Amino acid sequence: xxxxxxxxxxxxxxxxxxxxxxxxxxxxxxxxxxxxxxxxxxxxxxxxxxxxxxxxxxxxxxxxxxxxxxxxxxxxxxxxxxxxxxxxxxxxxxxxxxxxxxxxxxxxxxxxxxxxxxxxxxxxxxxxxxxxxxxxxxxxxxxxxxxxxxxxxxxxxxxxxxxxxxxxxxxxxxxxxxxxxxxxxxxxxxxxxxxxxxxxxxxxxxxxxxxxxxxxxxxxxxxxxxxxxxxxxxxxxxxxxxxxxxxxxxxxxxxxxxxxxxxxxxxxxxxxxxxxxxxxxxxxxxxxxxxxxxxxxxxxxxxxxxxxxxxxxxxxxxxxxxxxxxxxxxxxxxxxxxxxxxxxxxxxxxxxxxxxxxxxxxxxxxxxxxxxxxxxxxxxxxxx
Numbered sequence: 001x002x003x004x005x006x007x008x009x010x011x012x013x014x015x016x017x018x019x020x021x022x023x024x025x026x027x028x029x030x031x032x033x034x035x036x037x038x039x040x041x042x043x044x045x046x047x048x049x050x051x052x053x054x055x056x057x058x059x060x061x062x063x064x065x066x067x068x069x070x071x072x073x074x075x076x077x078x079x080x081x082x083x084x085x086x087x088x089x090x091x092x093x094x095x096x097x098x099x100x101x102x103x104x105x106x107x108x109x110x111x112x113x114x115x116x117x118x119x120x121x122x123x124x125x126x127x128x129x130x131x132x133x134x135x136x137x138x139x140x141x142x143x144x145x146x147x148x149x150x151x152x153x154x155x156x157x158x159x160x161x162x163x164x165x166x167x168x169x170x171x172x173x174x175x176x177x178x179x180x181x182x183x184x185x186x187x188x189x190x191x192x193x194x195x196x197x198x199x200x201x202x203x204x205x206x207x208x209x210x211x212x213x214x215x216x217x218x219x220x221x222x223x224x225x226x227x228x229x230x231x232x233x234x235x236x237x238x239x240x241x242x243x244x245x246x247x248x249x250x251x252x253x254x255x256x257x258x259x260x261x262x263x264x265x266x267x268x269x270x271x272x273x274x275x276x277x278x279x280x281x282x283x284x285x286x287x288x289x290x291x292x293x294x295x296x297x298x299x300x301x302x303x304x305x306x307x308x309x310x311x312x313x314x315x316x317x318x319x320x321x322x323x324x325x326x327x328x329x330x331x332x333x334x335x336x337x338x339x340x341x342x343x344x345x346x347x348x349x350x351x352x353x354x355x356x357x358x359x360x361x362x363x364x365x366x367x368x369x370x371x372x373x374x375x376x377x378x379x380x381x382x383x384x
Contacts, residue, residue, distance in 0.1 A: 010037060011041045011161060011257065012105050012149075012150065013041040013045060014040075014045055014048070014105075015108070016045050017045060017108060017151075018042065018045055018046050020150065020152065020153060021045055024153050024158070025038075028158070028161075028162045029162070029164075030257045030258070031164075037257065038257055048106075048108075051109055055108060055109055055110075055112040055113070056108070058111075058112060059111050059200070062196075063197065063200075066192075066195075066196035068199070068225065069205060071227035071228050071229055071291075072225050072229070073206065073207070073208045073230075073231065074210075074214055074228060074229065075087050075090070075210040075211075076211065076214045076233075076280070077232055077234055078215065078235075078276060079212045079243075081212075082233045082297035083210050083212065084210065086231065086295075088140065088141055088330065089304070089308060089327050089330060090308075092327050094204070094323070094326070095206050096202070096204045096207075097195075097198050097199040097204030097206065097208065098141045098202055098207070098209065099142055099198045100138065100139050100140065100141065100142060100201065100202070101136065101140050101141075102139065103194070103197060104142045104146035104147030104150070105121065105147070105150070107147040107197065108151070110197050111200055121138060122137065141208075141210065143210055143211055144191070144211045145213050148187070148191065151190040152186045152189075154173050154176070154183055154187050155173065155213070156169055156174055158173075160255055160256070162257060163256060163260045163261065164258040164259060164260070164261050166261075167268070174213075174216055174275060174276070176213075176216065177217060177220040191224075192224075195207050215279060216276055216280070218230065218279075218280065218283035218284065218286070219283050228291065229291050229292075230284075230292050231292075231293045231294075232280065232284070232294045232295070233294075233297055234294070235297040236360075236365045237273065237352045237360050237365060238344045238348060239344065241270055242342065243342075245266045245348070248269075266347055266348045270348075270351040270352060270355050270356060271355070273359075274355055274356050278359070281359075281362065293314055295307060296363075304331065305324065305327070308320060344368070349367075
């Protein structure tokens with residue numbers, strides 16, 4: 001029986017290494033209220049440590065020697081922009097290699113211990129993702145930075161564990177390419193290892209990744225993977241800001257090691273959005289036109305097969321008809337789930353209009369009419 005709540009007695013650090021957890025412990029504060037959760041996570045990692053060593057011994061050389069034979073495809077876009085659906089669809093292609101949810105939780109055990117651990121963990125994983133009811137399973141594709149946090153200590157996803165340090169984490173770790181040389185080398189090694197393991201695990205030949213954090217890593221990825229392909233998918237800024245704000249508030253209580261500060265508001269998300277989108281606009285000028293596709297989420301949803309065929313044709317990924325049946329099967333078995341309905345708060349509209357209006361214009365979106373914002377504000381006040 002799959003659980004329904006997204007709350008656990010331990011965190012995803014249980015799939016990390018003791019060394020990595022110590023590095024996080026030295027640089028971040030664990031609130032007393034969550035010390036038991038942290039200790040249990042650390043203890044679980046310690047129990048699994050011998051298995052980590054066995055996998056390292058068995059696979060280290062093959063992972064170190066691995067090279068991609070086909071340029072990877074990276075799906076980028078701010079959270080809540082349709083990246084998950086697009087990723088899930090492209091990963092239906094038998095030639096696609098990708099990180100799975102199990103790999104991101106247990107990146108050090110994916111190749112040797114999944115045969116027993118995956119079944120056990122799946123029983124504790126919610127059948128659906130909180131807030132948007134998207135199906136979850138240990139074999140489903142997943143964002144890479146969840147796993148990178150369990151291999152090395154540099155990723156902004158740490159703010160889900162340490163929300164009180166959101167500002168410091170974003171300031172110091174958002175731009176991976178600007179890390180000190182030693183930390184950057186560690187990040188590169190971890191990422192290449194993750195990709196190699198994904199290829200070995202799924203048997204695919206073309207790595208297909210989805211990672212909002214890559215919005216600030218375009219230049220770095222082009223250096224690491226010559227000929228890499230990028231698909232940028234976007235949605236109205238009002239909607240992604242509001243949706244992501246509510247989404248992380250539903251995620252954090254399940255894994256947090258710090259209390260969410262009282263000042264954590266949509267303003268922090270708008271600031272992050274502004275930094276990431278401007279980084280993308282700056283760096284996309286260096287992407288060859290043949291290696292970049294930009295999609296509007298609403299257009300993609302209106303005609304998914306047509307857009308998938310366009311992706312295959314533009315990136316020369318083979319005949320789309322070869323894989324269309326896999327895509328159609330996925331859409332039949334995973335129809336868009338009922339979403340939790342919500343209004344875009346007036347505060348979100350005001351913040352985006354004040355700080356991200358230029359981004360909205362560059363993406364081709366218009367502001368909400370003042371009358372609409374007023375109705376939403378009135379509705380919000382009544383509901384309180």
